[in-house]
Amino acid sequence: MSRRPPAAPDPQADLGPSQGPIVLIGPMAAGKSHLAKYMARRYGYGYADSDSLIVQRHGQIPQLFEARGEDEFRRIEAETIAELLEDESLDDSILSLGGGAPMTASVKALLQHQMVAYLEIDERSVRRRLRRAGNRPMLKGDPVQRWRDLMAQRRDTYEALADIRLDASGNRPISRIAEDLHEEIQALRRQDAG
Numbered sequence: 001m002s003r004r005p006p007a008a009p010d011p012q013a014d015l016g017p018s019q020g021p022i023v024l025i026g027p028m029a030a031g032k033s034h035l036a037k038y039m040a041r042r043y044g045y046g047y048a049d050s051d052s053l054i055v056q057r058h059g060q061i062p063q064l065f066e067a068r069g070e071d072e073f074r075r076i077e078a079e080t081i082a083e084l085l086e087d088e089s090l091d092d093s094i095l096s097l098g099g100g101a102p103m104t105a106s107v108k109a110l111l112q113h114q115m116v117a118y119l120e121i122d123e124r125s126v127r128r129r130l131r132r133a134g135n136r137p138m139l140k141g142d143p144v145q146r147w148r149d150l151m152a153q154r155r156d157t158y159e160a161l162a163d164i165r166l167d168a169s170g171n172r173p174i175s176r177i178a179e180d181l182h183e184e185i186q187a188l189r190r191q192d193a194g
């Protein structure tokens, strides 16, 4: 197992033993940010999103790409994620990352020690969402073609890191995806604790 060893079980904790945040990865527009927020509302997990923190500190992502370039965005992104993963107040939280984050070597290495959930979605299901992709500089030009190309580059990494796989295709309601994630987290924690 690549995850860090389990902490001692805490009988008081509804969500099982603490192990750092559960990290959501997957392609752009799969619904990672939406799912992380929903998990907080529906099940009481803590919540964080690396892109939101980047925006708070550095401004909107398209402007950041424009002014400082993708390499600098990736550096800031990796630094932000490392900081979030060290934050003990985010144990039992759901942490949503940007779609490209796991492609940075230092992020990938950190994720090998976390519980990682991969939110999968097919092109057909994501297409409509990509029309409103104006705030995603990586999709500039032909958004659907760009999404397809990036997915081809990233799929193996997503799959290799995943402890949990979640299906968001076919417009599955967020409540169903969230229920799957909650159950999978609990099952993995029982397994780690036992």
Ligand SMILES: Nc1ncnc2c1ncn2[C@@H]1O[C@H](COP(=O)(O)OP(=O)(O)O)[C@@H](O)[C@H]1O
Binding pocket: 026, 027, 028, 029, 030, 031, 032, 033, 034, 035, 096, 129, 168, 171, 172, 173, 174, 177
């Ligand atoms: N299960 C879902 N059903 C319908 N719309 C969704 C669902 N998940 C996400 N969305 C919508 O899709 C868009 C992209 O979601 P977002 O959470 O920003 O994706 P990501 O963080 O993976 O890029 C948002 O407008 C969001 O409200």
Ligand SMILES: O=C(O)C1=C[C@@H](OP(=O)(O)O)[C@@H](O)[C@H](O)C1
Binding pocket: 026, 027, 028, 029, 032, 033, 051, 061, 097, 098, 099, 100, 101, 135, 136, 137, 138
């Ligand atoms: O896939 C990518 O390279 C990116 C995904 C975005 O996040 P979402 O996956 O939440 O859209 C955001 O980090 C940035 O626009 C770059």
Ligand SMILES: [Mg+2]
Binding pocket: 032, 033, 034, 051, 096, 097, 098
């Ligand atoms: Mg997001």
